[in-house]
Amino acid sequence: CSTEYINTCIEKLNKRPRKCLGWKTPYELFFNKALRLI
Template sequence: VSDEEINEALSLINHRPRKCLGWKTSFELFHEKMSHLY
């Protein structure tokens, strides 16, 4: 498995909306939380 394939899989996972996150993606939620630190 190449690094490119791993990065593509991670991107798909991190940009998939999740019901447990209020239909936000983990990427969106991470950036919301991080923006409050600055």
């Protein structure tokens, strides 16, 4: 596995909507909380 392949997999997982998150993505939730802190 190359670093590029691993990063691509991580990006796909973080941008996949999750039922347990109300069909939002982990990426969306993380950056929404990060923006509130600024």
